[in-house]
Amino acid sequence: MIVGILGCGAISNLIINKIENNNEIMVKYFYDRDIEKAKNLACISNGTAVLDFQDMVDKVDLILESASQIAVKEFIPQVLKKGKDVIVMSVGALLDKDLWNEMKDISKKTGAKIHIPSGAIAGLDAIKAGSVGEIKKVVLTTRKSPSSLGRDVSKKEVLFVGKASEAVKKFPLNINVAATLSIASNLDIDVEILVDPKIDRNIHQVFVKGDFGEFTTETENLPCESNPKTSILAAYSAIQLLNGLTEPFNLGT
Ligand SMILES: NC(=O)c1ccc[n+]([C@@H]2O[C@H](COP(=O)([O-])OP(=O)(O)OC[C@H]3O[C@@H](n4cnc5c(N)ncnc54)[C@H](O)[C@@H]3O)[C@@H](O)[C@H]2O)c1
Structure with missing residues (x-):
């Protein structure tokens, strides 16, 4: 190939x-x-x-x-x-x-x-399997460092709360996983984005609830050296x- x-x-x-x-x-x-x-x-x-x-x-x-x-x-x-x-x-x-x-x-x-x-999340396999039944809710909570988001802040701040379709427009370089989760679940998922000067990782927590039950995954990603917005994973x-x-x-x- x-x-x-x-x-x-x-x-x-x-x-x-x-x-x-x-x-x-x-x-x-x-x-x-x-x-x-x-x-x-x-x-x-x-x-x-x-x-x-x-x-x-x-x-x-x-x-x-x-x-x-x-x-x-x-x-x-x-x-x-x-x-x-x-x-x-x-x-x-x-x-x-x-x-x-x-x-x-x-x-x-x-x-x-x-x-x-x-991408840089865990759990996509389970969401895909769960979508055979009904996925009722998906929430992505993303915490990133100021350098990853290009912000200069001294304390933790919530930058965004809303739907994935809005998040990918406001943060086109940062929140692709929200789109991946939306496509997998067939929902415009809920997204929260926080900037936290105490962390140096891109942390994605994913909560999923469906007729199969529910699960939460958390991925602490080390960023690429040449682009802190992007996770190695x-x-x-x-x-x-x-x-x-x-x-x-x-x-x-
Ligand atoms: N799916 C995921 O989980 C995930 C994770 C991280 C990054 N991304 C996305 O992947 C893409 C690449 O990430 P990266 O960290 O390698 O970015 P990067 O900025 O390091 O590299 C992007 C490269 O693409 C080139 N480029 C941009 N627009 C172009 C265009 N219209 N035509 C030709 N070249 C163009 C740039 O010159 C640059 O060299 C970004 O859109 C990023 O948001 C997705």
């Missing part, structure tokens, strides 16, 4: 450093609006940086988006139209119902698959998803 990367920042750097290129997965093409970033990753992985996104679409089996919500809108529908699979990291974009429905319609027609990694989840595509078995839901 030949993979092209859209967006060559913190997540794709971690991916390139951790993934083992082999006959089954070859991360070969790189595109970024900052060509130097694409060249940097191409150099590390012996791949090719492209100046024009279109130059890599026909050459790959799958595009891994790790750029931005705007990039999802701009590039991903055309990738799906060509029948190529995608992994989407900027999941917040998918809470735009028109875009999400358009992408799913194209995929049905062309057979291309849209993959969404679990988010990049690892994309790598594991990629690996899973070539494995002979599927573990979990």
Whole structure:
């Protein structure tokens, strides 16, 4: 499987450093609006940086988006139209119902698959299983450091209380997991975002209640060195998803 990367920042750097290129997965093409970033990753992985996104679409089996919500809108529908699979990291974009429905319609027609990694949370497998019945409530409480949120505060503050669809617009770089949980549960989930100067981790607590019972998970994420907004586990989840595509078995839901 030949993979092209859209967006060559913190997540794709971690991916390139951790993934083992082999006959089954070859991360070969790189595109970024900052060509130097694409060249940097191409150099590390012996791949090719492209100046024009279109130059890599026909050459790959799958595009891994790790750029931005705007990039999802701009590039991903055309990738799906060509029948190529995608992994989407900027999941917040998918809470735009028109875009999400358009992408799913194209995929049905062309057979291309849209993959969404679990990101920096635990429990997505159980929510997916629970959604076979009725999920009644999902609450995401996210605590982040001031550097992660780009805020300068001296004491803990609540920055946001509301629905995921609103949260991903107000914090487009920070709260993709809210979108992932919403898609998994088929609910516009409840979100609370706090900034806490006493912590240096991105902490996501997820509460889920359904006709199966209820559970709570808490994930204390160490941030990526090059981007404190992004958790290491988010990049690892994309790598594991990629690996899973070539494995002979599927573990979990
Ligand atoms: N799903 C999750 O759980 C999760 C977790 C963390 C981050 N994210 C999201 O993944 C994306 C990447 O995260 P990151 O930490 O690697 O970010 P980053 O800022 O380190 O890197 C993003 C790269 O994409 C490039 N880029 C941005 N918009 C572009 C566009 N329209 N066209 C071409 N290139 C573009 C930038 O130049 C940059 O090099 C972000 O949208 C982030 O919010 C998702």
